Amino acid sequence: MANKALLKRIECAYLPVKDVTASAAWYERVLGLKLRSPIEPGRGAIMIMDSGQWLFLLPCGEGHPLGFETTGWTEDGSPFEMFPICFETDDIRGMHEALGQAGAWMEETVRDEGSCGLQLNFKDPDGNKFQVWQLPVAAGVPTP
Template sequence: MAKVTGIGGVFFRARDPKALAAWYERHLGIDDIAQTVWSQQAGPTVFAPFAADTDYFGRAEQQFMLNFRVDDLDGFMAALQAAGIAVETRAEWDSEVGRFCRIHDPEGNPVELWQPASDGTR
């Protein structure tokens, strides 16, 4: 049987697509599609629908949350904070699957950063 082999893209609306793409490139290292296609490292990907009334990723009208796998969560958090970006952590977010933090992009979209436990976080 044929099957999906990975995420081919994440597409969402933005008030200022160019500025938002530049923010993701500057702070998260995700290549701007106007310049090149971002090639990510192989690794675990979670695809998980949540209940419609979840409060896990913010406002009730928020339909999605981006989650990016990182290799050094502490280093990422320090760099983001140095750039003036608010970083949120909660002990209950961390588990046997790894450690997490949360930021919001300039348009208010929640972005979760995840260092999987397989990277030696637990």
């Protein structure tokens, strides 16, 4: 068999939420995603990102946020609550402001990770933890 990767990209992601309607409204209001079609009772919602990729918000009763702890993310091997998904943005500062106005949990400041770009960790109202990333300063991102 050839050494060609058989996976091309992530087409969509499935997120557990307690209240699909409330979560869809939050993703629309705070993150600017678009609802693909009206929400049917007992069903999920499809949110469309700027790239056209989909996020499915699926009902999950009492809620079970995405996430896990790892010791492979810190220099000292201490446990770290990992984010299973890292998004890309063209406006990380605007996102930081929108998350702050919404009262979302997030890191206090946007981190400049040099060649790894600008980064920010945050959670949605259901406790799903994510990272958002913007191109590094050297690649054309204006400095703060």
